[in-house]
Amino acid sequence: MSNKKTPPNNLDILRHSTSHVMAAAVLQMFPEAKFAIGPSIENGFYYDFDLPRTLIPEDLEILEEKMRAIIKANYPFERAEISIAEALKDFKKLGQDYKLELIDELSKKGEEKVSVYKSGHFVDLCSGPHLDSTGEIPVDAIKLTKISGAYWRGDEKNKMLQRIYGVAFASKNDLKEYLHMLEEAEKRDHRKLGKELDLFCFSDLVGPGLPLFTPKGTTLIDTLKKEVESICRKYGFEKVSAPSLAKPELFEISGHAKKFGDELFHVTSGKKHEFVLKPVQCPHQTQIYASKTRSYRDLPIRYMESDKQYRAEKTGEVGGLSRVYAITVEDGHSFCRVDQVKDEIKNMVNIIKDLYGSIGLWDNHWVSLSVRDYAHPEKYIGETSDWDTCEKMLQEISDEMGLDAKKQEGEAALYGPKLDFMFKDAIGKEIQIPTVQVDFATPKRFGLEYINEKGEKIPPVMVHRAILGSYERFLVLLIEHFAGAFPLWLSPVQVAILPVSEKFEKYAKDVETQFIASGIRVELHNQSESLGKRIREAEKQKIPYMLVVGEKEEADNSVAVRSRGTKEQEVMEVEKFIEKIVVEIKEKK
Ligand SMILES: [Zn+2]
Ligand SMILES: [Zn+2]
Incomplete structure (x- = not known):
């Protein structure tokens, strides 16, 4: 801010x-x-x-x-x-x-x-x-x-x-x-938990500011991606995919070369190639739009993409995800007619509401209506009349949807005003992540067009939206908000199976197979350590369900279930337990 x-x-x-x-x-x-x-x-x-x-x-x-x-x-x-x-x-x-x-x-x-x-x-x-x-x-x-x-x-x-x-x-x-909040924040520090829960790591050889995601971290990100994509599909978004490189010209036209300056990564090859690593995804997507003639009846056209983008920002804290060179951005755009802009923005606000609702963050948010710095118009691209229209429209949307957006001068994007959503995590830390931005300028810069009812060629409007910001930043929020105890549907490992001794390993493996077949993420904890030690380890890993199996369980095809954070065990038939948690995962309990 x-x-x-x-x-x-x-x-x-x-x-x-x-x-x-x-x-x-x-x-x-x-x-x-x-x-x-x-x-x-x-x-x-x-x-x-x-x-x-x-x-x-x-x-x-x-x-x-x-x-x-x-x-x-x-x-x-x-x-x-x-x-x-x-x-x-x-x-x-x-x-x-x-x-x-x-x-x-x-x-x-x-x-x-x-x-x-x-x-x-x-x-x-x-x-x-x-x-x-x-x-x-x-x-x-x-x-x-x-x-x-x-x-x-x-x-x-x-x-x-x-x-x-x-x-x-x-x-x-x-x-x-x-002081209590500080203590909590330290306990929840994503760098510490990321290591303990084995979600991501860094390598001196790869380089600082370049996080590597382990199988568990990748599972977490993929689960989120699936959730975002399935919500967005309901609102008419289609997935596209573009390379990380482009000719420098692409970003000169878009204005990002000027905006990011020395934060752009230039890539050259021994064969005289000269490329820029994409700092944002919008310019590539404009070229997919431009690949065909579009009619007013085709609009809105909505693209979404989750891909890495690169900026040579100053790296922040060592070993953290908050500031890194490569971020995975969930980026989406709607190319639409002026008369469709309002509905498109409302759609995007609804997507944000759906996703943050499913994570339990929606109840604790406020919205910023981020407008120009009126004293410094030279910081932006586009025409004043378009800016006026957009800012007024966003205000109307805020009123109609009851967003109660607060006007923040000087917080607009390069090409237009935006709605930014701020959330408070469990310990009261405020984080800005999702954003919806209106853009009249970019389509004009790239000469994008559609044919209107009268057969005239006119530029569409572009609405940008980021639901999660970057997956890296979102992971920081999730880790710190849940203190690593992710909800069942997001947990990289949903169930751990612990045989009481070696004797019951075969039965434990049978149970594991049934879980895998039901699409549940399961881990067999059959190391040579004592049961007590393995239970403590699974607790530290914050696995939602621990299933202990021994003689009695093997005899009646059951498991002794212990939920995260409790010491009680409940014996359940394997099939019944699978049914129960499949529902819990589906309903995102
Ligand atoms: Zn003083
Ligand atoms: Zn964009």
């Missing part, structure tokens, strides 16, 4: 005021400390310092103690406006070089006065606002969390300062909840 400047709310004021208190504590500990800046951020604040020595984690506890004392002393935040000259004199006396640089800059901007805030013995150059006094900070709702390095002004040519991060909340309970 863009960083729009919003007025500070009460929590921002609390958090920023706490950063002053932290700076005051740092000053007590290091009288020679120099202060840079200390803004409020999401959940808390930071402050950058130039200190005589490197901080260690134990320092944070000492600083917290000092902060509590400052809060209890209840110093008022006293504001004073002083002239630039006075400010320069005061901060020079204090030896605060960074503040002097900031004052200098304010003066160059034409400011004649600056505001300073005093709380206790600490004076800071700051525009505010702050709380009335330090005593208003809930003393048991603050915590210093992290030390890191940060260049002055974020410029690596400057000196590296030390940054202390902290969090501050309105109440002790809010802090507790936040």
Whole structure:
């Protein structure tokens, strides 16, 4: 999302005021400390310092103690406006070089006065606002969390300062909840679970940012693909397939060469081939549309494709799926007439609703109506009148479908406005994935046409939609949302069969065969380890059903069923159990 400047709310004021208190504590500990800046951020604040020595984690506890004392002393935040000259004199006396640089800059901007805030013995150059006094900070709702390095002004040519991060909340309970959420997030980290559940891996030889999916990870992705495709088919989409390469010209015409710039991968061969790896799928699909003469009666034409696309983005966290060079994108387009656009978009919204409903995420979402940055029209392609029409239409759709979309300026795509769907996962993390975008420009750029009722050639409209975004990002959401305990229909392994001992391996294999024949994903856990150990392992793998088989089960053709998360076992006939879970899988329970 863009960083729009919003007025500070009460929590921002609390958090920023706490950063002053932290700076005051740092000053007590290091009288020679120099202060840079200390803004409020999401959940808390930071402050950058130039200190005589490197901080260690134990320092944070000492600083917290000092902060509590400052809060209890209840110093008022006293504001004073002083002239630039006075400010320069005061901060020079204090030896605060960074503040002097900031004052200098304010003066160059034409400011004649600056505001300073005093709380206790600490004076800071700051525009505010702050709380009335330090005593208003809930003393048991603050915590210093992290030390890191940060260049002055974020410029690596400057000196590296030390940054202390902290969090501050309105109440002790809010802090507790936040710390709990952090702990949960760590447990659910997709990098950790991806490894434990054996879903994907990386290889130094293949390269960073290039995930490799194991059989289990691939099963998960394929199951999702099937689900998306079957929903989309109901809405008239047909599958197409295009190569990963294209001539550079394709992306020059589409505008993506300019948009992605050095993020495009160029591929050359010893035989003088020159290609670009596709960064998006739309341009290829336009050429399938262009392969035939189209009549108004043929429209809408709807294509879908799940394929890899490539961008040389900066890779993020090592070993994760959040930012990678190659992503598998579930991309689809509808080529339609202007009078069909609205229904096409509604169809796509319904597809999103169906899929996210089946995963149980639909109830926790909001929609962004992402429009142009009106101050910078040069960032977009296409005609103003088309943009106006599209933005108005999306607003109508939001109203008619009860989406309650919130307008977000500057969030539109290169070629048109869009509806973006934001979901909250189980621990409250917000993720934007599906999107529906209207595009009048691309068909015109490629000279796409259809013949209307009057025999005239006119360009169709293109509606882009991504239901899952990329499978890689969607997997992050799924893993973290379910903490690896996927619903039965998505689980890479749905059933594990555990013979109590070697003696019952043959029977276990018979049972396995019956499951395979019923299309159930089954694994035989017959390693030489003890039954207890194998049960614990299957629990760690978060397999929905564990079936234990021994003498009694073999005698009456049954299995002892243990569902994920319970310790109870229920003995059931094999056939009955298969019937039961086939229904559960079908109904996506
Ligand atoms: Zn301040
Ligand atoms: Zn597209």
